[in-house]
Amino acid sequence: MHEESGRRHFLKATIMGAGVLASTPLLALTPRETVKIHNIYPFYGKHQEGILTPAQKHIYFIVLDLHTTELDKIKAMFQMWTNYSANLTSGKNVKNYSNNAYVPPVDTGEADSLNPHNLTLTFGVSAQFFDKLNLTHLKPEKLRDLPAFPREQLQERYSGGDICIQACADDPQVAFHAVRNLVRAARSHISMKWSQSGFNAFEGKDTPRNLFAFKDGTGNPQTPQKLDETVWVNSQDWLNNGSYLVVRRIKMFLETWDRTNLFSQEQTFGRHRDTGAPIGEKHEFDEVDINKKDDKGNYVIPEVSHVHIARKTGQSILRRSYSYSDGIDEHGQFDAGLLFISFQKDPEQFIKIQNAFGNIDKMNEYITHMGTGLFACFAGVIDEHDYLGKALFEQA
Numbered sequence: 034m035h036e037e038s039g040r041r042h043f044l045k046a047t048i049m050g051a052g053v054l055a056s057t058p059l060l061a062l063t064p065r066e067t068v069k070i071h072n073i074y075p076f077y078g079k080h081q082e083g084i085l086t087p088a089q090k091h092i093y094f095i096v097l098d099l100h101t102t103e104l105d106k107i108k109a110m111f112q113m114w115t116n117y118s119a120n121l122t123s124g125k126n127v128k129n130y131s132n133n134a135y136v137p138p139v140d141t142g143e144a145d146s147l148n149p150h151n152l153t154l155t156f157g158v159s160a161q162f163f164d165k166l167n168l169t170h171l172k173p174e175k176l177r178d179l180p181a182f183p184r185e186q187l188q189e190r191y192s193g194g195d196i197c198i199q200a201c202a203d204d205p206q207v208a209f210h211a212v213r214n215l216v217r218a219a220r221s222h223i224s225m226k227w228s229q230s231g232f233n234a235f236e237g238k239d240t241p242r243n244l245f246a247f248k249d250g251t252g253n254p255q256t257p258q259k260l261d262e263t264v265w266v267n268s269q270d271w272l273n274n275g276s277y278l279v280v281r282r283i284k285m286f287l288e289t290w291d292r293t294n295l296f297s298q299e300q301t302f303g304r305h306r307d308t309g310a311p312i313g314e315k316h317e318f319d320e321v322d323i324n325k326k327d328d329k330g331n332y333v334i335p336e337v338s339h340v341h342i343a344r345k346t347g348q349s350i351l352r353r354s355y356s357y358s359d360g361i362d363e364h365g366q367f368d369a370g371l372l373f374i375s376f377q378k379d380p381e382q383f384i385k386i387q388n389a390f391g392n393i394d395k396m397n398e399y400i401t402h403m404g405t406g407l408f409a410c411f412a413g414v415i416d417e418h419d420y421l422g423k424a425l426f427e428q429a
């Protein structure tokens with residue numbers, strides 16, 4: 034992260050440069066004072082940001098459908114998105130404002146006086162993307178629809194789609210602004226399929242708590258080596274250095290949970306609610322020993338607990354989820370839950386864990402999966418000569 038003068042400074046310079054037009058409607062764009070831009074994650078790099086990046090406080094996640102089967106147009110769209118994303122993540126507008134006040138401003142403007150707030154933009158494509166563009170021969174073997182899982186209640190309005198954009202930032206308006214402008218600029222090629230905003234609350238480097246009040250993310254791989262092994266695709270094809278993103282919109286029955294006693298809540302996860310420590314331990318990052326038994330011969334971390342089941346699979350994924358609350362459902366209950374997002378080098382890592390939860394995870398009483406998606410996220414954009422998906426589009 035570094036400091037540089039940004040969107041506000043630029044806007045001021047643009048308009049002062051147009052001083053001769055001072056009495057024209059251009060004045061409507063007059064900026065406030067210059068703001069020092071800070072909190073930047075660099076856009077360029079070997080991997081896309083928003084994957085290993087520490088989770089920010091807000092997400093706006095959107096899934097788009099393709100409106101064209103013309104590959105050239107889609108390639109040009111990703112080139113434009115690359116350029117716009119590099120600008121947005123460094124605190125600039127998507128493009129310089131025009132001096133002509135009789136055209137709609139090129140940037141929608143609601144982030145004009147804001148820092149980038151650690152904005153990251155992460156792009157992925159689904160199996161259908163390849164089928165629609167006649168690129169089935171380039172579709173990775175592992176990029177298939179996720180299998181059906183027990184008890185899920187998937188709804189079309191939270192599922193499917195061709196392209197995903199994950200915008201994360203420490204300010205909700207910055208995240209939304211980015212998606213709004215990327216979509217706006219590509220409207221003739223795409224339409225919006227579904228979206229979800231979400232939030233994470235934490236102080237400093239603390240693990241965020243989900244809406245069941247448990248720390249969520251503790252068991253994520255922690256060392257750089259383990260993270261690399263878990264997340265990055267290492268292949269000969271275009272997805273090398275990319276990752277697979279699984280998204281699940283999971284409704285959490287808060288009212289039922291709130292009637293559950295604390296002992297049962299902790300038995301559900303296998304961790305203590307206040308500290309996040311494994312049951313029987315004191316500290317959040319104390320070792321999780323799923324084989325440990327008490328003096329009556331019972332597992333200390335119950336066999337049906339969420340953590341016991343996940344751990345027993347031996348699989349590793351990087352979870353980067355956000356809570357959501359979306360008003361009230363048709364039964365007069367909160368429509369709230371978790372926008373579960375995980376990154377892994379192979380979707381099987383997620384599938385094995387979810388299959389293990391199956392019908393036995395004690396948490397099943399309190400949740401249901403309502404939305405789904407699997408996307409292959411490109412490698413990072415190395416520099417200004419590169420663009421999102423270049424390795425794929427050059428083979429097409």
Ligand SMILES: C=CC1=C(C)c2cc3[nH]c(cc4nc(cc5[nH]c(cc1n2)c(C)c5CCC(=O)O)C(CCC(=O)O)=C4C)c(C)c3C=C
Pocket residue numbers: 243245247248249250251252253281283284285302304321339340343344350370371373383386387400
């Ligand atoms: C298939 C993958 C997973 C889904 C779906 C999932 C949903 C889900 N999880 C919580 C809350 C917690 N999960 C925790 C740990 C945990 N969860 C998964 C996987 C999925 N969770 C894994 C791999 C792990 C780590 C297990 C380990 O090895 O330790 C925890 C404990 C704290 C932590 O490690 O983060 C909580 C709490 C919710 C509420 C939820 C769906 C709504």
Ligand SMILES: [Fe+2]
Pocket residue numbers: 339
């Ligand atoms: Fe979990």
